[in-house]
């Protein structure tokens with residue numbers, strides 16, 4: 325079983341979702357929030373790229389913070 329950070333609409337935050345089923349109808353994954361046990365459906369692109377998008381944001385924030393440190 326794999327897991328990945330994903331947005332949970334019930335918790336209204338990013339949580340480490342576990343994949344509970346691969347390839348349910350029309351989607352690539354059914355994933356479950358560990359906090360509220362809500363099952364979300366995600367397609368492969370959204371699920372696999374989510375962390376990368378987040379990482380991109382983090383890098384951007386980090387570069388902004390770094391530029392502040394220099395001043």
Ligand SMILES: [Zn+2]
Pocket residue numbers: 332333334335336339357358359360361362
């Ligand atoms: Zn949740």
